[in-house]
Amino acid sequence: MFEQISSLMLNLAEQTGIAQLWWGNIVMIMVGAILIYLALSRRYEPFLLLGIGFSCIVANVPGSDLTQPGGLFYYAYKGVELVIIPPLIFLGVGAMTDFGPMIANPSLMILGAAAHLGIFIALIGAKALGFTLAEAGAIGIIGGADGPMAIFVTMKLAPHLLPQIAVAAYSYMALMPLIQPPIMKLLTSPAERQIVMTQGRTVSRLEKICFPFVIAIIVNLLLPPVAPLITMLMLGNMLREVLMVDRLASTAANDLMNVITITLTVAVGSTMEASKFLNIQTLEIVVLGLVAFMGGTASGVIGAKIMNWFSGGKINPLIGSAGIASVPIAARVSHVVGLQENPYNFLIMHAMGPNLAGVFGTAISGGIMLALIGIK
């Protein structure tokens, strides 16, 4: 009888998560804890890092069915895998975004292209490291600093790399206030950083209402692969700008966005299981993602310096780094660095122009990439 009890107890113990725990799980639990620390203590994008960190921890506690077929996190991931969540995020982003600064200063849109050189630096680097061209493209798109676009492109080009790419993209977006300023200061002089820009014109309601229709038609005609994202972005913006459907706009920008954010962060974190995450490939992707961010920041600032030179000193080069997407984080970084040089120089609205253009820049870069690699 004693042997029977021992055998049953042993059987019970083997079914617990403790029996399946290995050092990789411990490492990833610590990674999840670090993400949560960054969110709580340093306030780095808590809306993203809390959910990612928590579900990373849960995904690395063996025995739970949450990430297995039929589990809650499994279905959350399905929303990402079936490319349902990224367009819904863009719906919310469009509903909360005022494209006025971009419409008021169309010339600054070009910085939304200039700041994406980092994508291609990382793409070439990834190809040199032995990734396929599709994988390299998915890794490069991290440099666009646009989470939904990174997920969208990755699911088309290299879905098996989604965990690493999504975590790298969202983590670097959250760490932008750390990554960008040293590069911005290295490439600009104090005099350049103190340039005060003239206020842009006021954009009328009619222009703001026409904007989503015009952009949806143009971008979808030119780049059908990214139509789902751009369509939803412009739909959300239209709901916001017509003013008469404020309930819909409010729902898209707030409640829906909150639900989707929770679902997305849980889905992303749940893919960070140790056996899939802890390998050399992950390290390479993390490093390449950082290269993409840094390269994009540098190319954006250099692009703005060139524009400043041609304009006779009217453009503060700090706004160039905001051409990386990640609205409004990158614009906020430009604003803060500008304030450090001149506490009366408010660059935020000037930086929003390139920042918003960066969203289109990433979409356009991603769409061309999908078309050239042959993915629909």
Added chain:
Amino acid sequence: MTVPDTMEGAYVLSVIDFFLSFVIIWGISLVLYIFPYLNKLGHLDDNKLRGGH
């Protein structure tokens, strides 16, 4: 025709993509330069637009 999965393909993809991004964004900015002329069509009052249900 798609880009070959080689280093040369990576360079070609990058050059074309980067260049075309500039062209497309420049084209969109040209369209936005025309936007102020939309105001000649009329003016929309925010207060009249609000209050939908």
